Amino acid sequence: MAGHATLAKDFVANDERAHWHDKALWFVRHKRDNISHSLPEWETLRETASQVKLHTITHLAKYLEEFEANAKKLGVHVHWASNAAEHNEIVLRILQQHNVKRVVKSKSMLTEECHLNPHLEAAGMEVVDTDLGERIVQLQKEAPSHIVLPAIHIKKEEVGEVFHQFLDTEKGASDPGYLTEAARQHLRENFLAADAGITGVNFGIAATGGFVVCTNEGNADLGTALPNLHIACMGIEKLIPAPEHLSLFTRLLARSATGQPITTYTSHFHGPKPGGEMHIVLVDNGRSNILGSDEFRSSLSCIRCGACMNTCPVYRRSGGHSYQSTVPGPIGSILGPASDPAKHSSLPFACSLCGSCTDVCPVKIDLHHQLLTWRREIYVRGLLPLSKTFPMKVMSKVFQHPGLYAFGGGIARKALRVMPRWMIYNPLNSWGRKRELPEAPKESFRDLYKKRKRP
Amino acid sequence: MSSRDTILKSINRHLVPAVPLPDMNQDWIKFDNPTEQFLTMLSAVGGRGEVVASLEDVSRKLHEEPHYDDAQQICSLVSGIDIASDKRIDLDAIDDPHDLKDVDFAIVPGEFAVAENGAIWVTDAVVRHKALYFIAQHVVIVVKASEILHNMHEAYPRTGLETDGFQQAPHFGVFISGPSKTADIEQSLVIGAHGARSLRVFLVEEMQN
Amino acid sequence: MPRIGLFIPCYIDQFYPDVGLATLEVLERYGCEVEFPEAQTCCGQPMANTGCVDAAVPLAERMIEIFAPYEYVVAPSGSCVAMVREHYSDMLPLSNALQEFQAKTFELCEFLTDVLKIEHVEGQFPYKVGLHQSCHGLRELRLARSSETVGEEFNKARQLLEQMKGITFADLNRKDECCGFGGTFAVQEEAVSCMMGLDRLADHYESGTEVLTAGDMSCLMHLDGLNRRQPKPVAVMHIAQILAGRQPEGSVRVNATEGGIA
Numbered sequence: 047m048a049g050h051a052t053l054a055k056d057f058v059a060n061d062e063r064a065h066w067h068d069k070a071l072w073f074v075r076h077k078r079d080n081i082s083h084s085l086p087e088w089e090t091l092r093e094t095a096s097q098v099k100l101h102t103i104t105h106l107a108k109y110l111e112e113f114e115a116n117a118k119k120l121g122v123h124v125h126w127a128s129n130a131a132e133h134n135e136i137v138l139r140i141l142q143q144h145n146v147k148r149v150v151k152s153k154s155m156l157t158e159e160c161h162l163n164p165h166l167e168a169a170g171m172e173v174v175d176t177d178l179g180e181r182i183v184q185l186q187k188e189a190p191s192h193i194v195l196p197a198i199h200i201k202k203e204e205v206g207e208v209f210h211q212f213l214d215t216e217k218g219a220s221d222p223g224y225l226t227e228a229a230r231q232h233l234r235e236n237f238l239a240a241d242a243g244i245t246g247v248n249f250g251i252a253a254t255g256g257f258v259v260c261t262n263e264g265n266a267d268l269g270t271a272l273p274n275l276h277i278a279c280m281g282i283e284k285l286i287p288a289p290e291h292l293s294l295f296t297r298l299l300a301r302s303a304t305g306q307p308i309t310t311y312t313s314h315f316h317g318p319k320p321g322g323e324m325h326i327v328l329v330d331n332g333r334s335n336i337l338g339s340d341e342f343r344s345s346l347s348c349i350r351c352g353a354c355m356n357t358c359p360v361y362r363r364s365g366g367h368s369y370q371s372t373v374p375g376p377i378g379s380i381l382g383p384a385s386d387p388a389k390h391s392s393l394p395f396a397c398s399l400c401g402s403c404t405d406v407c408p409v410k411i412d413l414h415h416q417l418l419t420w421r422r423e424i425y426v427r428g429l430l431p432l433s434k435t436f437p438m439k440v441m442s443k444v445f446q447h448p449g450l451y452a453f454g455g456g457i458a459r460k461a462l463r464v465m466p467r468w469m470i471y472n473p474l475n476s477w478g479r480k481r482e483l484p485e486a487p488k489e490s491f492r493d494l495y496k497k498r499k500r501p
Numbered sequence: 502m503s504s505r506d507t508i509l510k511s512i513n514r515h516l517v518p519a520v521p522l523p524d525m526n527q528d529w530i531k532f533d534n535p536t537e538q539f540l541t542m543l544s545a546v547g548g549r550g551e552v553v554a555s556l557e558d559v560s561r562k563l564h565e566e567p568h569y570d571d572a573q574q575i576c577s578l579v580s581g582i583d584i585a586s587d588k589r590i591d592l593d594a595i596d597d598p599h600d601l602k603d604v605d606f607a608i609v610p611g612e613f614a615v616a617e618n619g620a621i622w623v624t625d626a627v628v629r630h631k632a633l634y635f636i637a638q639h640v641v642i643v644v645k646a647s648e649i650l651h652n653m654h655e656a657y658p659r660t661g662l663e664t665d666g667f668q669q670a671p672h673f674g675v676f677i678s679g680p681s682k683t684a685d686i687e688q689s690l691v692i693g694a695h696g697a698r699s700l701r702v703f704l705v706e707e708m709q710n
Numbered sequence: 711m712p713r714i715g716l717f718i719p720c721y722i723d724q725f726y727p728d729v730g731l732a733t734l735e736v737l738e739r740y741g742c743e744v745e746f747p748e749a750q751t752c753c754g755q756p757m758a759n760t761g762c763v764d765a766a767v768p769l770a771e772r773m774i775e776i777f778a779p780y781e782y783v784v785a786p787s788g789s790c791v792a793m794v795r796e797h798y799s800d801m802l803p804l805s806n807a808l809q810e811f812q813a814k815t816f817e818l819c820e821f822l823t824d825v826l827k828i829e830h831v832e833g834q835f836p837y838k839v840g841l842h843q844s845c846h847g848l849r850e851l852r853l854a855r856s857s858e859t860v861g862e863e864f865n866k867a868r869q870l871l872e873q874m875k876g877i878t879f880a881d882l883n884r885k886d887e888c889c890g891f892g893g894t895f896a897v898q899e900e901a902v903s904c905m906m907g908l909d910r911l912a913d914h915y916e917s918g919t920e921v922l923t924a925g926d927m928s929c930l931m932h933l934d935g936l937n938r939r940q941p942k943p944v945a946v947m948h949i950a951q952i953l954a955g956r957q958p959e960g961s962v963r964v965n966a967t968e969g970g971i972a
Contacts, residue, residue: 079858086530263694267696291525481907495730
């Protein structure tokens with residue numbers, strides 16, 4: 047599998063598009079800055095939310111049992127899935143029991159992670175993603191490139207083409223208002239025809255057994271208010287202890303994600319609608335393994351706001367698909383290797399270690415430090431190619447001998463001074479493709495220092 | 502072993518240092534004029550709102566709403582709003598929420614509003630079909646002017662979730678902040694994604710509980 | 711008179727000797743007794759950041775030993791200081807020697823503002839300066855308020871530079887975005903790295919930067935490498951050189967020539 051650097055290079059090769067992508071996401075980061083800077087307690091909010099999440103994940107079994115017991119009291123069917131396959135089986139079984147043919151789904155990164163759609167489609171069901179961005183990528187037969195803005199990599203003209211093909215919009219039309227209206231009409235039909243609604247979960251409340259789903263479009267609400275069957279798929283790390291803690295997360299989520307003060311619809315579900323049926327599927331799929339690691343445990347605090355993607359200078363310039371992981375960007379570069387270190391071994395290196403992700407994270411996950419720790423893990427597990435490890439070992443040996451280092455440095459500088467340009471800037475010199483090397487001085491600092499001491 | 506037990510066992514096999522719950526009583530933001538702040542935020546999230554003296558004012562001002570006089574179906578859950586009988590939809594007479602698909606205007610009560618984010622709390626305690634909040638083309642929410650809270654920390658105790666977790670009555674509650682919207686096409690904000698195309702809020706000074 | 715062990719990062723030693731000299735001069739000007747222990751080579755950051763901790767550990771151990779005799783350790787690099795202060799603990803067992811070393815190691819600007827509490831910087835620098843906030847200094851050492859976080863504004867490098875006569879600052883569009891150097895990232899992710907660097911440069915060019923400066927020569931090595939291939943390159947100087955009174959005539963490289971090095 048091609049690593050991140052290869053796919054990133056392809057993305058960067060289209061300079062106009064890469065800059066367009068970078069600017070679109072920087073705009074979101076900018077909105078996030080404006081709204082967070084308008085709250086004097088922003089850092090207190092982050093710190094408090096971080097503590098609540100760490101508390102919950104360090105008492106996870108207790109809160110899961112409490113959540114299950116309370117949900118059952120509300121008349122909810124609670125299921126447990128160890129992995130993606132089991133999750134998909136459970137969802138399919140529930141749908142089949144209700145003879146469901148058509149499903150509307152609101153955005154859920156968990157169902158993306160489990161690849162639920164193909165599983166249901168293989169069983170003859172029609173699954174319609176109802177978030178506009180997700181619907182666009184579904185029609186394009188692509189994966190979302192961002193967890194909050196699934197179609198951020200697609201231009202409006204391309205949306206226009208897809209909609210012309212599938213929704214019969216006018217050829218060449220690309221006005222976002224017009225296209226959104228067309229999607230509204232198209233998806234209304236799907237909402238009205240659906241036999242079941244599937245949603246993700248933003249927050250599960252242990253003390254009440256209820257859960258919260260946040261959307262701007264209202265698709266999770268329409269998708270569950272009309273059909274009688276509602277299935278909510280929830281990672282086990284989504285819990286919080288009590289309703290009062292929602293105040294923190296509903297304040298942080300949308301501000302961090304899009305720069306809004308709160309999502310348009312912050313919906314609290316406590317049991318099925320009258321005459322309906324509600325199921326919750328609790329999914330582990332590797333999460334309990336992460337729990338055991340002191341270094342990576344806090345990655346389970348993630349509330350999937352996407353702020354780390356919006357701010358990441360590498361993500362903005364390489365696009366979500368270059369990560370080849372359900373969750374891209376900084377948090378995805380931690381979660382990806384946690385699920386499959388060999389497959390995602392290039393992701394922790396797709397990072398300049400600038401630390402901006404850590405500073406925007408609403409729950410203060412030390413993202414860039416975890417990425418550094420993952421590099422070590424990948425090395426220790428023998429997943430780093432010799433081309434990377436060998437030079438480091440050689441350099442380490444040289445640096446352990448100051449005489450050798452000073453001698454070698456002198457030779458290298460001399461070589462840079464006397465070698466012809468074509469030889470220095472050879473095709474293997476990837477530094478020099480777009481960059482000059484520093485001009486090599488005759489004397490190093492240590493040479494000059496010696497002279498200065500003994501003139 | 503069931504998956505439930507497998508998962509719980511997998512969690513419990515780790516000895517993790519317990520982190521205590523933090524103090525939730527912090528110096529959270531308050532506003533000199535919460536009403537003004539609420540109206541500012543509501544407008545920022547694409548809604549429109551104003552303070553009115555009474556429900557008669559609401560009835561009168563509704564006619565100023567674009568599309569209101571052309572509306573074919575209007576469903577009001579606020580008593581005292583004047584609606585022509587040929588347009589009026591009686592929610593309790595409708596068994597299937599799909600039949601609400603042509604409702605143009607929903608006029609609903611909100612329990613309280615939140616100044617920091619322009620959100621209003623509504624529940625299914627007063628509606629037979631919660632779909633009404635999302636399926637109507639336009640939504641009007643009527644809230645008592647005295648019911649404006651500063652922030653979400655004040656809001657959650659008022660939801661009733663704290664005390665009984667909805668074990669008693671409503672199974673659904675939602676904070677609504679502005680009309681339905683999306684920016685999924687090139688970050689261009691478009692109002693009216695799946696839910697309400699517009700949200701109008703009236704803060705009524707003289708209103709009975 | 712504080713006794714300082716001067717910590718000169720390996721690439722500065724080899725490629726930017728004048729930055730080392732300038733650092734030495736600035737510290738001496740403020741009354742410090744400065745010594746450059748010649749056994750030092752590299753702090754181990756390239757190895758540690760690649761994940762090869764076993765290659766970094768012996769270098770970290772050497773650093774602790776070499777700088778043991780000094781009251782303070784000062785380096786003209788936020789990145790190398792961050793390696794010592796923030797990351798040595800990840801690869802070495804906890805010890806008094808390690809903790810002492812971490813506690814006494816400072817980046818040049820923070821040493822001047824926080825330890826020496828310098829309030830007046832002599833000299834003039836009548837140029838529009840584009841101050842690049844190197845990430846490790848910014849978000850590991852907290853040498854300035856990062857644009858992501860909320861709170862009182864501060865900026866230790868700027869606080870010093872502002873004292874100089876005639877200096878003005880370029881008002882950047884993105885005031886602290888990463889330049890894309892990132893150590894081995896610069897070659898492993900060459901395409902993204904160069905795009906990031908060119909974007910930073912474009913911001914400086916548009917904002918009228920005359921002299922591009924930073925607390926880290928590594929960022930500047932990358933930025934200047936790109937800069938020198940542009941039609942109108944700006945002058946690039948390490949902050950130590952500005953504080954030491956160097957002027958940008960013909961940029962850092964010409965200064966080095968004047969010093970008789972080339």
